[in-house]
Amino acid sequence: MISKSMKHWIVAVMMCGIAISAVGLPVMTNGVFITPIADSLNVFRGSVAMHNTLSLFMKAVMSLYVPRLIKRFGFKRTILAGVLLAGGSNYLMGWSGALWQFNILGFLRGVGTGLLAWVPLTIVINEWFNEKHGLVTSIVLSFSSIGGAIFSPVFSNLITSIGWEQSYRFMGILIVLFSLPALIVPYTLNPRDSGYLPYGTDDSKEGQAKDEAVLKRDEQRDVSLFNFGLLFMFTLLQTLLIGIPQHFPGFVQSIGYTSEIGATMLSIAMVSSIGFKLGLGYVSDYWGPVKSTVGVLMLIGLSSFILFSFEQISILNIGAFLFGAAYSIPSVSVTLLTKEFFGRYHFTRLYPILAFSNSLGGAISISAVGFIYDFTGSYSPAFAVALGINLLNMLVIFLIVNRLKSNQSIKLNS
Template sequence: MENPSKSLKHWLVLAISCGMSASAIGVNLNVIGVFYTPVSESLDIYRGTFAMHATISSLALAFVSLYFAPLLNRFGWKPLLTGAVLLASISTMLMAFTTTIWVFYVLGALRGIGAGLYAMVPLSVIVNNWFEKKKGLAMSLSFGFSGIAGAIFSPVFTSLIAQIGWENSFIAMGLVMFLLALPAILYRYSLDPKEDGYLPYGYDESEESRRKVIKKANWTNFSFTQKSFVFIALIGLLHTSITGISQHLPGFAESNQLSSQVGGVMLSAVMVGNISFKLLIGSISDVLGIVKSTTLMICINILGIFLLLTFSHPVIQIFGAFVFGSVFSVPAVALPLLTTEFFGRALYVRIYPILSFVSGVGGALSMAVVGYVYDFTGTYALAFFTALIFHCVNLCLLFLARRETLRPRTA
């Protein structure tokens, strides 16, 4: 008989969640940057103006995450997932048939709503429910596939745009999003493994009981106004405000008199870094703990910014872009793990959607803001210097949150 806490199905569920991540985050968010320049030049508009459609999409993605739980209770997981995938992919394909910016904004909002219902919150819920041991590794693999999709499809769509135009490339993008999520629709599984007769991977009842006793003493009187929650929310907001820079790396390369090919390689490099550092933080968090791992990722990203700002050689720029890819490891992997670490699994479903929304707002706004920074200053330097300031603030907030968590609480 198959072990209910260690089975092939656990890894198959993880595999289909990887496809969801590649579709909803990888293609939807991490590839859209290759469209900024060709579409804005074709429509004769600012890059920031067109990038605003991605901002609206990301805001919609973040906002709908708040309503994932009630929508799940009303429609059930598979009908909700199917409708979400269809909405995200079809709205993307419809972008091929318009040259009107406000229509792009409407379609971007619809794409974000669809993607949000099978992106950050449901993915983290799947991993949290299906994995107890090796949760960090599972979380990093799941969200790491968004980087794999970005690394693979960024040059693919760059080439497609050159060969068949951005209009037909939007159709191809919608089809790719649908196909990557299709296994999650077809495979039989539940969000809660107990509904399928399984337990979380590596589940130990004695450890779970001991952990619940500890968390109950600390978080019975949890409030969204308590300092630790506010600090973590601010970290999510400020850190994801840096992620929008990655989609502008092709434009950053051109501003440094580098070729568009180098810019395309830099976007692929940042996605390879996305993958690598998500896998790294997941692995080391299982050993060192998530607080130390998050600190390490922030320091590595500071190094990436230093390389991009200091050296103009194409090879160093590409390597700097790879190191900068570490920026994605914190919101994707560290934030859900920090939520579990500081607030416990019992409160996770209540807390994480709020944190996901707040961090999503930061990432969404940065896409357009970084574009406008370049439009009005002629350089991306201000965006990078602001990122360095945010990193310093976040390191302070992380340790303050840790201190608040360890401080004894009175009833």
């Protein structure tokens, strides 16, 4: 069987399309819709953001069930259901005129996106790639940000010219289109069923023996409930930050600038998140996910301080650029840390729970930031909380690493 082929990269490209459909379009671009819809319906911004909260919450819930659904119905049928629900509900939002309609459709959209990401994407990457795993993970997951970077200004201009209603319908169509390759092109979840080995796998007897030894070692790892709880808390807290850039258009309006400047900041954050996701995966292959993650946390903390302290456009753009790093932690870093701390054997069992935490934090964040502004008249408290979260999470990572080292030392001495 072939371990390195064009087929491996075709599968990776198709997963990039799924990442755009599941996150890049319905999650990363929704910030430009919040203020126009709130003004059109004459309601609070936080109330409008609630349908996004429901989407992210249901995306979180579905993350827990996706492995079972894939096992029962198959990978492609699960993906097909997700595409129809996500694309269809997003299209129907363009015909909504009341908050309850947005909330129902947001609920359904969340079920659909939960069937698409992040669990299915990471399972496919783990199955198809052994070598360059960190790099491919970062490439695929970065396309959620690529979708946001490209389409945030596009939708902002469309809303101005044709209205948010038709813009939402257009988004629903795009969700389906970007997912079509993953539905049409023939491939299997397990590459061996298609006549391929995971990328970079050694097919010799020595290579197979080494791979089996790694899996056996991972299987024998102790999964500390306390350590996993710390990583769950880390994921939840860090994901609370990803809703902040979606409010950049409203933030700049609150300090006297136009929403177009805020849309530009959002786009800058999306573009920079691509680089941070790619860089994090690449650097992790050499320095390890722990050091890479701590470095990114420091950059996010700096960006939170900038957004809290300054109002000049040029400096705010720098803050937005650095804040794009926040998107690399819940997607790329948590994926790599899970494999680093608990091994490949336990990944499929543990990562869906972290994916639940991932989406749950985002669900809370996007509405919480809106309500912070509604009740305080400022976005500064949100930036202050973001700074505190990054400082706390650096301590959490150090604590997990020290506990793992301590447990390993005890085993060696016993």
